[in-house]
Structure formats: structure tokens, C-alpha cells
Amino acid sequence: MSVAAPVLEIRDVGRVHASRNGPVRVLGPVSLEVGRGELVAIMGPSGSGKSTLLAIAGALDRPTEGRVVVAGRDLADLSAAQLAELRRRTLGYVFQDLNLLPGLTALENVALPLELDGASLPAARDEARAALARVKMQHLADRFPEDLSGGEQQRVAIARAFVGKRSMLLADEPTGALDSVTGELVMRLLRDQCDAGGTALLVTHDATHAAWADRVLHLVDGRIVDAASSPRANRSNAVGP
């Protein structure tokens, strides 16, 4: 996979938590670059700092050291309002569960970032329908999350993550609560989005799902101990893992 310019740059980033027993380092220092169209998987044992790295990359948490640059913008220089704007226009998130607002339909959940960004309701919903169509969920647009299966909810979340001009997705165990078939389906969607020009950073415990990535990073005790290209990236045929 060719990367024209890094969409995400993480330079010597570390995270230290204060606790009653003194400071605890949970991450770093780590450095990482992710280019456009890349799907990067992060693996490691529990407590290795995977979710912390993802949160810092996605501007959900601030590092105690180092720099994070997303789409050319240093996150340390951004105010809270600018960070919120980044989350509306550039970054999308998919979590293991509870991704959708229970009071909104699938269509409204996907349209939400656009509405928050000032788009008119009709325009936002048109974009949302297109996003749902890309994940083949357009026929369930008017359903509420409680009426959707886990896999369907994750697909809607992916649609929201890439709606509009959003180009980077951060996913924390998106297939953790799904069966293997549905999990494979979700990974295919992620792969398709990246192939279409999107970028994704994925935390997973599942090696078969990590095999969909272009690169797999292994974290142990907050440090990257291995950063290898995935078997998929080594094949010339980019269809399937």
C-alpha cells in the first residue's frame, strides 16, 4: 500500500497517569506514522497501552510527552473547540459497543457529525444515506439501534466514522462483541473504506482480523516491540486477507 503523506504522525508520545502510589507510565515513548489508505492494526496483551495509544491518536486523550499530528495539525496547538471540529470533520470512532445514540435512528446517527458541523438537515441526511449505502445498511436507515443486531450497529458506526469528508477511523475492538462471520464482515468494510482512500487505526486481539491490516504493531508494556507488515500487505492481490 502506497502512502503519499502521513495522515497521522505520532512522535515520541508517552502517557503517564498519576495515582496514589505515584506516577504510572502506561505508554511510550512511541513513534508512528500512518499514511492515507493504510489500515494499521495494534495488538498486545491487556494493559499494554493499546487503547491509550488509540485515544491519543484520536484526540480523546492528551499525551504527557511527544507530539501528535493529524492531517497536518499538531493536536497540542488546538483548542477544545478545534479538537471538536477535528472530531467532526476528520476523525471517526468505532468502539466495541455502545457506539450509537439510542434515541436516534441509524440515519440520524450517521448524519449527526454533519449536523453538528452546520450542514442542513436534508444535506446531512443525503450524505448519511450514501454512507449507509456504502456499508449496505441503507434499508435499515430508519431503525433505532435497539432494533439492530450487533453487527448492524457496527456497520452503522463505520458509516458514521466515514461520513462526509471524514477520512480517518479509529476503532477499539470493533469486532470484540461479534461472532466470527459478522466480525469478518466488519473487517471487510474497514478494508474497503481504506482501499477507497480512508485511513484506519485498529486495536484488536484477534490475529485473523489483524491480518486484514497493512501493518501490525505489537505493544508490550507501552512500547512498540514489533511493527511488521501483515501477510496481506505482502501479497500482490489486495482482495481479502
Place this chain on the structure above:
Amino acid sequence: MTFASGLRALMRVEWRGIRRHPGRALLVVLLVAVPVAAMAGGSAMYATTRRTPEEARIQAMGDADLRIDAAIEPERILELLPEAQRAVPVAIGRLELRAPGRRVAARSIAVESDALLEGRLAHGMTSISAGRAPSESNEIAVSQSVADRLGARLEGTVEIAGATARIVGIAVDPEDLASLIVLRPNSETRATTWLVDLPDRGSDVAPLAADRLRTSGLAVTARSEVGSSDEFERLAIVVIGGFGFFEAALVVSAAFAVGLRRRQREIGLLGATGAPLGALRSALIGSALLQAAVGVVLGLSVGLGAALLLQPAFDGWNLRRNGELEIPLDLIGATSLLGLLSALGAAVVPAFSATRLPIRVALSGRRPVTEGTRTWFAIGLALVSLGLAAVAFGASRDGATAAVGVLGGSILGVLGLGACSPWLLGVLARAAAPLPLAWRLAARDAGRFRARNGPVVTAVLAGVSVSLMLATLIGGVERLLATNRSPLRPDQLFVDGPLAETIAEEVALELGAVAVAPVRTAWSGAEAVRARFDSGAPLGPTVIVGDAAHARAGAFEDGASALAAGKLVVLVGSDTDRGAAREATIALVTESGVDLASVPSIWLEVEGLPSTPRVVIGESLLTELGLRAGPPHRKTHAPWLVRLGRDATANDVERAVAIAASSPGSSVDADLLLRAETGPILAVILVLALVTGVVVVLVATALTSIESAADAHVLNLVGAAPRVLSMHSAARAAYLAALGAVLAVPAGMIPSYGLVQLSSARLEFAVPWREIVLVVFGMPAVAFAGAWFMARVESARGRSRPVG
């Protein structure tokens, strides 16, 4: 604009949340509606039942511009007031009316019958509710209370000064329905009062005329000088109403905080989706305002509706003609605004707290642990001190300054005690090790998550403190009213008339009395003997002559030996001010002030007597001082006192009256007939206040039940029995309610102290121990029972809640 469109999208999320969870919204709506209903209904009741200055003027002087209280001839009035257009004579005095076995002393008003008509000068001072105004000299109209006491009715007859009078009408004093009045035509009675009409009411003519007449030595009242509003009432409404809304805001704030805590992950998700912080906070607050608006409308409807339904009963409560329901639009408007502002204030802090949480923490659903509360404890103590100072300052002022001082100080006091609660929760948590599991969990959890439990404790303390504040004020009012009680104990009967001795003995035999004795006063020649302190201040009415029999009848047997030893006995009631001077030596003087002797005395407290002291002298000292015993003032025969072995019942009184009826001119009085009725209003207010406190505690209980769901889930997973789960939830609720109730004691005493100091009626400040014990033990019990019940219901449903 991003903010506007973001706000629109987020308000849609809020609206959908309300529709999905109507119960949560209903809780907020009710928490706003209840104080709004109380204030709206209370304002309407107050506006309807209070006596306006104009009503006071009408009662005092009808439609007249001047009232001259002097027995002068009409020619003199014209001489002094040539501009007077009309002058109506009124003779006001006291009359004793008698019926077989009964007598009543009533206020007599003698006035031309047509002067009471509309447009005439005496119109409104009294009115005729049945029959007609008397026009002949042998006709009278009496108030219903007089008719009841005499056992008389319309067209019946009574005896006045030996002559028969026919009752042709039932008179009413609109400002005092229970008053004892008899209306007579002013045919022969010399006027004691003149009602005068001047040509121009709208200017200073009347006050200037009044000043002119006063220089002639006449007692004159101008219309504009009558009727001033009781400022204490207004201050009390402002303080109590403002405090009530503040309490509601705290409870609503606690409800919001818990609600937003449950939505922590959802709010984190909105943040992760890019919702602008300002729009998110605005949406949360806007949602609160929307619910508050519904609560205001509901509260106004319920409050004014209740006032309308209760309006027919008002006259019976305050014994005056209150008229149609009045709705004070200014107070209603202020109430509505306060309701909205309370919700706004209540939502701001939880909204900011919920959105200040880092997105990642919010998304995790974890509960942040609170640290560092010593600073808040110091701040709390400072606020309490400041609050006390503000209340003391306000209590020494009047008007708006007084209201701001007392109300502001009270709020600071509550906030200060609330700020202290997290530290207290921490201290108690550390001491919780020896407690049983459920209580230990409750104390530890409350101590770890003080930021969440603090608002619940504060809400309970605010809600319960209002109950204690009202209990203190009502206790003071009741003590004040008790000083107006009758001079008789509930177990005494007073027999009067020429054959009082015979009748008293017959009554004693019939009812099984324990003592009978004559009531005689001490005389020095033709003057009655009085008592006074060494300082010259008077002590009680005329001195009573007593012996052992009188001591038994008067329920002061302990004083018999002192009387025999030549000492004076001073009898005081149990509600007499304990700080009043009680000197060992009392001076006896004549009515004209001539000193007779200084005599040693003992002071005895007699249960059931009014607070005004009575001085009793024994026969031996009477003789030694050359005094004599005789009937009290203006009586030819000494009345007799009968003491029963129990409180006299209505049946006892009827039997005694029947015995007295056999002897013309005889009558029987009892405490039952004489004491002033306070009406149920005070008791209703106190009950409502306590019920409000219970409602607040139950709301707080529901909130803590929500918060305990996570721990309950874990307990359930490890196999805790349903009883343990119920105990865990109940202990948590009771623990927080107990702390809130204890803190409510000083929180309630602070504003009530200020209000008592401000009262012009000199209310007594006394700590309401009975109510304090009730709330300190009762409110935790209510919380315990409520949470236990909720936990059992949840257990029966078999529903397990997700963690966090």
C-alpha cells in the same frame, strides 16, 4: 452556524431522550411543579385571606373619613369641623347578655340601623347576615357566637340589664366572624364615637382635620392612618418562599446530576462525535429549562386549582369574610420566574461537571474518585459563619435589607453545610470498619464518591430544614396564641350569680368535683389591692384571697402552707417567660398607689394557667394588714370556682349550665367555652412541611437507588441473597438521609432564628425538639423503607442493570 445547528441536533437528542425515559423527565417536572404549586396556591390564599389596609379601615370606621372617639355633642363637632358633611354617632361598649343558665359579655355597638346600609358611613363595620338590623329599643342583633353561647336563636329573647331584648338579626363582623357582638339601635345611648364624612377624601383634608381636632384634646383617627400591612408576613413569605425554591433547586440539581451520570457514556459519545462543548452544555441546560417550563405550568394549575377548591373553607379557618379568590399576578409571575431560574441554576453545575469529564473517561463509564475535600470543608465552615452573620445582620434591619440578609444568610448556611458534607462522608467512611456489610458498603461508597453523594445529602438537608424552620415558627406562633387563652384551667368551672355558692356545691356534687372555693379579692377600704415589683412594675391583676380550699380549687396545693405562714403566693402558667423576674419580696398597694406592705412571696408554676401571674394572699396576712376579702370588681356576690378531677367535657359543661339555669342570674363558664381557637391552618402547614421533607427524602432515596445499581449488580453476581441486596440499597439511602437530616437541624435553625427576631409580635424562639427527633430518626427510616421497597420491586422484576 455551527453552534446553532449543533444545538438543534443536540436538542433533538435531548428530546428523544425525554421521550424514551419519560419517568426521569417527570421527576424533574414534579420537583419544579411542587414548589411552584405551593407558592402559587399559597400566594393566592395569602392574597385572599389577608386583611388589606382598606378592609382594616372599613372595620375601624366604615366609610367615614374621620373617627372621633369622644363622648361629645353633635353641635361641638360642627363647631370644630364646619366642613363636615355627615356625622353619625356610635356608642361602643360592653354588655352582659343573659339567658337561662348562661351569660355572655359582648362588645355592644349602638348605631342607627340605616347607617349600616351601603353608602352610609357605618357600612361595613358590621353587617346583617340573617334577619334585619334592630330599629326598636327592645330589639338587638347578635353575632352567631353570642347566639350559640346563649343557646338563643333568631326571634328569641335574652336579658340585658334586667330587661328583655328580642333578637331580630344575626350580626357579622366581617373581619372577625367569631367575635362576640351585639348590635343595638342608637336611640338612647350616649355616643362614644363619631364617624365623620368630609367633602374631599383624596387629599390631605382628613389628616389635617384630625390634627386640628387633636389640638382640642380629642382622640381622632383619620382614614389614611388606619391599616398598615404586616411587614413581617411579607418578609416571612419572601424568606420561606425563596428558601423553598432554593431547596427545590438543590433537589433538582441532585436529580440532574444522577441523570447525567447515567448518561455519562452517551455524553462521551457526543463529544467523540465532535459536538461543540458550548452547544452540548446548552442543550443539557435547555432540556432542563424545557422540563422546568412544563413543571411551572403544571405547578400553577395545581396550586391555583387547589386554592380555588379550598376557597370556601377559608372563612372557617381565619374567621373572617375573605371574599372571592384573589390571584396576585405579580407573585404568580415571580413564582414562575423562580421556578425557571431554579431549574436553570440546578442544571448548570451538573451540565458543566458532566461535560468537563475527559471524553475517554466518559466513554469508559468509570466513576471518577473524588479527592481533596478538606478545602471544601474549610469553605463550608466559612460559608456557615458568613450565613450566620448575614442572618444576624438581616434580623437587626427591616424591609428589603432584612429579607436579603435572612434569606441570603440561610442559603449560605445550607450551602456551607452542604459543602462540609463531603468531608464528613470521608470521615465517616474511615470509621465504618466495624459496621455490618451493608452499612459499611454504604459508608465507604459514599466516602469514595463524595462528589455524587454530596448533592443528595445537600438536597435532603435543604428539604428537611424547611420543615424544621416552619416547625420553629409555628411553635412560636402557638405559644403566642396560648397567652391569649382563657383564665381557667381545663378542669375548672366558674360559677357566677347571686346563688353561686349553692350552685357551685350542687355542680360539684353532680360532677364529682375535688374542690370548691369562692373567688374573692383583697380590698383596702373601697379600693382593690394590687401587687407590684420593688421596681414599681405591676404584677398581675388584683390580689386574690386564698386559703387551703382555694388552693385545692386553684390547683396550687403546694402554696397552702405558704399562705398559712403569711407569705404571698404568685401563680404563673407553664408558658410564662422563664426569664421574667421572680422576686422574693412583693409590694402590696392600693389602686391609687398607696403602699400597704412588702411581703415575702413564693412563686409556683401551675399547669394550664395563662402566662399572666396571679398573686394570692392568705386569710391570716389579710387580717394582719387590716384588709378584707370581697367579691371582685363590680360584683355583688363572689363567684365560685369548681375544680373537677379531670378536664371538663362538653357534657359536664351542659350539666353544670342546666343546674345554673334553675337560678335566675346564674351562669357557668369553662375553658372549653372561653379559649381562643387557633384553627387548623398551623397544623396543616406543619404537616405539609413535614410531608414535603418526606417527599424530598424519597426522591433522594430513588436517586441513591439508581446510583447503587452498579454495586448491586456486582453483589448479585457474587451470589448475595435478595435480602442482602435490599439491605445494601436501603442502608445506602438511610445513611445519606441520616446525614442530611442531622445537618438540616442547624440549617433550619439559622433562618428561623432570623425570622423570629424580625417578628413584630415577639415570637419566642424555641428549638423544636419534638420535630427534630422526628426528622433525625424518621427521615432515615423513611429512606430505608423506601429503598427497601424499591429494591424488592426490582428483585421481583428480575431485571439486572448494566454496570455503570
